[in-house]
Amino acid sequence: MASGVRDPREIRSWDDEVDVLVVGLGAAGAAAALEASRAGAATLVLERAGGGGGTSAMSGGVLYLGGGTALQKACGFEDSAEEMFKYLMASSGLTPDEAKIRRYCEDSVEHYAWVVAQGIPFKSTFYHGCSGEPPTDDGLVWSGAENAHPFRDVARPAPRGHVPQMTFQTGPLLMQKLCAAVDASPARVETNHRCVALVQEPDGSIVGAVAESFGRTRSVRVRRGVVITTGGFILNDEMLAAHQPLAARCRLRVAADGDDGSGIRLGIAAGADTIHMDAASISLPVTQPWGLKRGVLVNAQGQRFINEDTYYGRLGERALFHHGGRAWLVVDDEIFEKPDYDFALAAVGETPGELEREMGLPPGSLEATLALYNRHAARGCDPVFHKQPEYVKPLVKPPFGAIGCSTDDALYAAFTLGGLRTDLDGRVLDPEGQPIAGLFAAGRASSGIAVGSYSSGLSLGDGTFFGRCAGRAAVRGR
Numbered sequence: 001m002a003s004g005v006r007d008p009r010e011i012r013s014w015d016d017e018v019d020v021l022v023v024g025l026g027a028a029g030a031a032a033a034l035e036a037s038r039a040g041a042a043t044l045v046l047e048r049a050g051g052g053g054g055t056s057a058m059s060g061g062v063l064y065l066g067g068g069t070a071l072q073k074a075c076g077f078e079d080s081a082e083e084m085f086k087y088l089m090a091s092s093g094l095t096p097d098e099a100k101i102r103r104y105c106e107d108s109v110e111h112y113a114w115v116v117a118q119g120i121p122f123k124s125t126f127y128h129g130c131s132g133e134p135p136t137d138d139g140l141v142w143s144g145a146e147n148a149h150p151f152r153d154v155a156r157p158a159p160r161g162h163v164p165q166m167t168f169q170t171g172p173l174l175m176q177k178l179c180a181a182v183d184a185s186p187a188r189v190e191t192n193h194r195c196v197a198l199v200q201e202p203d204g205s206i207v208g209a210v211a212e213s214f215g216r217t218r219s220v221r222v223r224r225g226v227v228i229t230t231g232g233f234i235l236n237d238e239m240l241a242a243h244q245p246l247a248a249r250c251r252l253r254v255a256a257d258g259d260d261g262s263g264i265r266l267g268i269a270a271g272a273d274t275i276h277m278d279a280a281s282i283s284l285p286v287t288q289p290w291g292l293k294r295g296v297l298v299n300a301q302g303q304r305f306i307n308e309d310t311y312y313g314r315l316g317e318r319a320l321f322h323h324g325g326r327a328w329l330v331v332d333d334e335i336f337e338k339p340d341y342d343f344a345l346a347a348v349g350e351t352p353g354e355l356e357r358e359m360g361l362p363p364g365s366l367e368a369t370l371a372l373y374n375r376h377a378a379r380g381c382d383p384v385f386h387k388q389p390e391y392v393k394p395l396v397k398p399p400f401g402a403i404g405c406s407t408d409d410a411l412y413a414a415f416t417l418g419g420l421r422t423d424l425d426g427r428v429l430d431p432e433g434q435p436i437a438g439l440f441a442a443g444r445a446s447s448g449i450a451v452g453s454y455s456s457g458l459s460l461g462d463g464t465f466f467g468r469c470a471g472r473a474a475v476r477g478r
């Protein structure tokens with residue numbers, strides 16, 4: 001058998017026996033453990049760190065939910081599962097998983113109620129002016145590109161970023177509450193246990209797992225199912241080199257140590273298929289505050305390549321994957337303000353031509369781009385990239401500046417989106433599309449609904465949602 005997999009005949013005596021084993025206690029693992037244990041299954045969670053939380057506890061804590069949640073209604077916004085479905089289908093890459101998106105949208109109102117029932121507080125107020133976690137404790141934000149071209153013409157826009165009540169970066173609160181709910185549930189949690197192998201019968205079914213803890217090996221027999229919720233692989237240089245080498249250039253690969261792809265590799269060793277391994281969320285939050293959306297983002301040829309008012313995750317993906325991670329946001333004196341995050345002016349000039357020379361761009365390139373942009377902006381429109389009129393104004397007041405948006409001088413934050421291929425119940429599939437009996441996955445160990453272009457909150461949103469689905473399906477067993 002492949003490494004990472006043990007034959008049950010190799011195991012002389014089992015150290016433990018449970019119905020459901022959850023591997024990894026981030027947001028997806030907590031959701032799986034809660035559903036499995038509350039359904040009456042003897043559930044064990046093995047977590048390799050000294051405590052639960054994972055990358056989820058280091059995140060912004062935003063959950064992408066909609067379809068008319070209680071919070072959206074309380075803030076006065078109308079939404080429907082159908083509009084949410086249309087947006088996600090249009091914005092989630094070239095090959096969106098229609099069935100998963102459909103289920104996620106239809107059950108989103110219920111999922112929000114479940115999140116609240118775990119003790120996670122949300123303030124019924126809306127914050128306008130940022131994409132993702134707000135600088136306040138407000139509960140609802142825009143967290144995608146719903147208002148921007150081309151999506152505003154595809155689906156009726158609605159804010160869907162649900163943010164637990166805490167000022168700034170709310171991931172720690174989210175995980176504190178979810179881990180407390182797991183502690184209060186019948187599930188058992190063993191920390192400092194790193195899962196190193198699945199136990200697989202010759203017929204392919206998964207019947208247990210092997211973990212290591214402080215040099216000791218421990219085997220767990222599993223009667224119903226193993227759920228892999230070990231996070232993504234942004235910290236694994238070899239896997240990045242194989243699947244998405246450009247992501248390795250990002251300065252900020254924020255993740256808990258566990259994001260090294262170990263769970264994905266356990267699944268592969270057991271015969272699992274993987275999909276969208278090249279997909280990654282790449283944030284380039286240069287247009288915060290939103291007034292900076294009035295700038296123009298150009299590449300190394302001095303050309304615009306996207307509507308600057310779109311979600312900053314789309315700016316990052318386009319700049320990195322299509323323009324080699326070399327870009328600048330060009331501003332004039334009228335619109336310049338200090339970016340919220342760590343971005344700096346890379347060049348300044350009294351004229352577009354001088355700025356272009358300072359930036360080392362081809363002669364005339366930026367001048368031509370600004371001339372075209374300004375010609376249309378004088379009439380308040382952008383026929384080239386269709387930026388919303390409120391962010392379109394001629395850039396004419398010197399001095400002109402270029403905010404550095406290249407991977408060597410700017411904040412690019414990355415995490416991976418691809419992983420084990422799963423169905424609607426979180427069952428892990430082999431390359432023929434057949435479920436591997438007894439094996440489930442959720443969160444960023446699996447490929448979720450954001451597999452090409454990201455909206456903030458989709459990872460925690462689909463991780464907790466499909467984590468719950470996987471937990472329930474694991475109880476039903478092989």
Ligand SMILES: Cc1cc2nc3c(=O)[nH]c(=O)nc-3n(C[C@H](O)[C@H](O)[C@H](O)COP(=O)(O)OP(=O)(O)OC[C@H]3O[C@@H](n4cnc5c(N)ncnc54)[C@H](O)[C@@H]3O)c2cc1C
Pocket residue numbers: 023024025026027028029046047048049052053054055056057058059060061062063064132133193194195196229230231232253254255256257258259262263413414415442443444445456457458459460461463
């Ligand atoms: C700066 C930043 C901000 C973000 N903000 C948001 C946001 O606002 N909204 C959003 O939706 N997403 C956000 N994300 C992305 C999101 O945080 C992650 O994609 C998400 O937390 C993944 O959840 P998970 O449960 O799959 O994995 P994790 O939370 O990483 O949990 C996996 C757990 O498994 C454990 N583990 C790993 N391997 C093993 C093993 N072999 N054996 C046992 N245990 C193991 C790990 O230690 C870890 O505790 C952000 C990411 C970054 C980098």
